[in-house]
Amino acid sequence: MKFPTRLGIATLGAAMLAMTVPSASHAASPLPQDFLWGVASSGFQSEGSPGGLPASNWTVLQPGQTPIGRSVDFRHRYRSDIALARGLGAKVYRVGVEWARVQPSPHRFDEREWAYYDDMIGAIVAAGMRPMITIDHWVYPRWMSKAGSWANPAAVRWWLAYANQVVHRFAKYNPLWVTFNEPIMNVAQQLMRNELTPASAPVMADRMVEVHRRIYREIHRVQPKAMVTSNSAYMPLGAEGVIDPFLTDRFMAHADFVGLDNYYSFSLSNPLASANGLSDGMAGLPINAESIYYALRYNARRYPGKPIYIVESGMPTADGKPRADGYRRGDHLADIVYWVQRARADGIPVFGYNYWSLTDNYEWGSFTPRFGLYTVNVLRDPSLRRIPTDAVPVYRRIIARNGVGPHYRPTRAPEPCSVVDAAVSCLEPVH
Template identity: 45%
Template sequence: MFGRFRVPRTSALALAALLSATLSTVAAPPAAADPGPPATVRFPAGFHWGVSMSDFQSGGSFPDSNWTRYAKRRAFGVRDPYGNSVDFRHRYPSDLRLAKELGVNTFRTSIEWARVEPRRGVRDPEALAYYDDLVRRVRAAGMRPMLTLDHWVYPGWVADQGAWDNPATARAWLENARFVVRRYRGQGVIWITFNEASQYLYQELTARPMNPVQLATMRAALVRTHRAAYDMIHELDPGAPVSSNVAYGAALNPVLDAALFNDVTDKIDFIGLDYYHGAGLQNALAGNALAGEVWKAAPEPEGLYHALRSYQRRLPHLPVYIVENGMPTDDGRPRPDGYTRADHLRDHLYWVQRAMAEGVKVMGYNHWSLTDNYEWGSYRPRFGLYTVDVRTDPTLTRRPTDAVPAYRAVIAGRGVPRGYVPRRRPGWCSLEDPVATCLGRTPTPPADRRRPDGGYSAPRQ
């Protein structure tokens, strides 16, 4: 995921400065257009409703890897020991039942290289049996697997050989990816190569750490490896969609996109978008996120509308898949403003429907995440539809939040209810679309009939 406590997104300004020093050109997003009439549409039949997670963050029982090492030595940003996270590795049958009960038809996780090949050239039969059964159960539950090949974690032996500094790492990565794709081809998989390349770079930059030359070397290696992986996957698993999800970063987005996205737009089958925070004046370049307290950032659901339209204008021939979207809370406590996870979910999907009504080809939406998990150094930020108190509850009980029935109802109704009133009003002067939002043409729900609680009256459909 991206906009969480995780080290990367929380220090995006530093990433921007370092990437700017190592990259010669950065593509600017196109100018925003007038948002048009406030119409919504229903989500189509066959829309991908999903949940996202990563195996390291949720799995537990993890072998030697760069991130088990970072957690053990309390690298930059690490506050809590990893332990066994929420123990998805041993609880996945029941967790998959929770996902199925939501009504989702897509389940995203990662096939971790460190589990598959914990020692160079040696594949772990127990890990493969686990992944085989996981994929089998996902499909048996009526869900389509979305499998990430690299969610920022690699084996300890790769770290020992210099990680992405060493050209041998790209070759070994592709060998592992080829093995994984061969194993799960023909099973309807949606493939993600690298999760949020910009944040991967920043994590390695701070946790290893790396110098600017190493940063540039890793960036170039990720670009080359994604391009090679795209061709390899299409050769082995014809017809399977392939992409690499981008971390949306508002004002910093041109820099973040330069990490990988700008160089692979001809080698993706859909635009994978992760959206957590917008950039209205109330967030002022996500200052709270930069301080590591992402739960204090003001949610900006309408920013997703602007982001979707921007990426669609850049690549009009491709559909967009919202691979991650969610809201952090501080250790599971309610937000002081009373805005709940259900509010956040419904408000964002309202704006997705607005974007679709204006021609954006949205093919899917994944909520991050099914359960709370290890947020790259801390269990304090909570994103789960089901909350799990890792630090104080040895039973790791999954407790539903208010977003569970909300998500179930949205999926069953193919969208927010008719006449839905967004709980959160659009912010003023958002960097996603300054022309529309700073000059008095902010898109609002119909008639701008504001309620006392700050919401709006809703459209008729």
């Protein structure tokens, strides 16, 4: 998960509002039997870092940042969480390896920590699920940060030494691979936290592209039929047209599928909706389920011939409270899946979906945003109970039926002029 980007809303002419493209069918066609249903998490966000260890860039507190502590303690509860995912019927479990945990110094890897990941990823496989392994999810060893992070030319060598260890250790499980989680947001994070100067941002981007290309080749050398990507955070309002040439296109030149993350939406019918973010943070920003359709269509057109996997998708609430817009997690999930099925029926090659996230976790400085299928009150419940939300039976039913069924209709109609894909989502709307 990432920080949402706050962008201004473009104004489109009244003529665009009147333009429609009729849809052949409103039915949600069945998905193929090999469609991959999954859940997602990351290492640092769910494992926690009690006492600030292992030392990383994210254990250095910024103003207003809540310490992570043990988070939801996935570190010691992974077997029971994996059992929850299995109980949903999930086929894929996305996890991350935390670099700071396995390499506490530039010259030493920690075999005890590697053994933890051996056991955890082995438990996913033993539960009948396929791992999706993220190599880099924004968290770096403190020693790398002190040495200048990606501005240091040695970062290429450091990262590849770590990544090669991950690949050679876990390729035997035939995982799906994510090299970098949301590269553009990785750069943005380091800029916002003053870990990187603006002048070094293009350098970081170039070096990430370089190591992605090199580890892509190494993954395919040891796992010839591997599926490798770098997931991209889809930015609404046409921002993708600026971001993609700078970074995403370069990653997709060495990728077997498009990794897509989609959360937020905007529309001309509710131009002030994002103002709610000032009071409710992530949970105040607008969400419209049909935005996933526009994001899928955009990526299918930009990267023709590449299959698409929705690596992250979900809905935030503020500290577990109902959303101000009244959208319930289970309804939003079913609506999302409806639009995924519509996209597939329209020829968009989407082959998998991960819900972010299985449980609530640490959302990069705070425990207030809640995304979990199972909610966990980290700050007020020492037992860290996993409490099922209304979305748990919904997702279990969706996976069992391989979709929402042909008679399902979204609980909310699509916005009349969404600007998720800028003018295109007004000129070619879904119905």
